[in-house]
Amino acid sequence: MKSSLHITAVVVSFSRIKLLKRCLAALSNQTLSPDSILIVDNASTDGTQQWLRDWLPENLPRAELVSLTDNRGGAGGFSEGLRIAVERNCSWTWMMDDDAEPHPTALAELMKVASDSNNVYGSLATKGADTSWTTTLLDPPKRVVDLAADVPNQSRVQSLPFLGFLVHRDLVMKIGLPDADYFIAADDIEYCMRAERAGSKLIIAGRSLIEHPKSDRYTAKLPGRDLICLKLAPWKRYYDTRNRLLIARKYYGIKLFTQTIPGSFVRLIAALIYEPRKLAQLWAFTAGMIDGLLGIKGRRHQKWGIPQ
Structure with a gap:
């Protein structure tokens, strides 16, 4: 199943080839397929880039390797991937780390909720029945949840991580790219705050699920x-x-x-x-x-x- 809008998935990876293989397998199994996939590799040292060059053409031809010459962290990887997607006039970009494993209906459920190009949308990261990290829902009644079943189909949230993070080209053109100089940690929080200052709402889609390790x-x-x-x-x-x-x-x-x-x-x-x-x-x-x-x-x- 294809969308009438061009959707690009951006996956940022660094030396976690086993996790990346599971992530790409999950992306290839979506009921709503992304039109293109950009794998931004942060100069991995475990053979990831060579494996991708050998594996992608035959197994996932709509995917492309973006090889960085140095490790720019998650922040630099997402900034670069989003830059390329926007320059290619992609409508929506769906971003995640290589330890993400989207459920088959994750993108389809997310696009059912994504109705406004000025808002930011996000999949729900889960580990079994639990959310991968504590989630603050802002729609009444405001509450903090730790169980996936307690997250509604859609709700405004305090912040969205770069894991199932969906942003439209129009909003990126308005607020710019994620700050690559954060390297790791809180780059997604800063980007969400920038979006909110531009009038965006941050909305989580509770039926768009991505398996992800639970935060310690x-x-x-x-x-x-x-x-x-x-x-x-x-x-x-x-x-x-x-x-x-x-x-x-x-x-x-x-x-x-x-x-x-x-x-x-x-x-x-x-x-x-x-x-x-x-x-x-x-x-x-x-x-x-x-x-x-x-x-x-x-x-x-x-x-x-x-x-x-």
């Missing part, structure tokens, strides 16, 4: 509230800390100082209590805090001596 998270107890924290390797802690501050500098005003910075220290304390490699966590947090407050972007964990 825990809850830090605070007076009067609970803070959901992700377990992160130190190099990812650097980007999580830095990019939260970059977003706050750009969008939050005084809340950078009253909410984001204090919240960052709470996350640090939680990491030092619940996570291993405590000195490495502290160093990564410090580096992320410095670069975030100074507004320094790019791939920088190695410059701070934080191993991947």
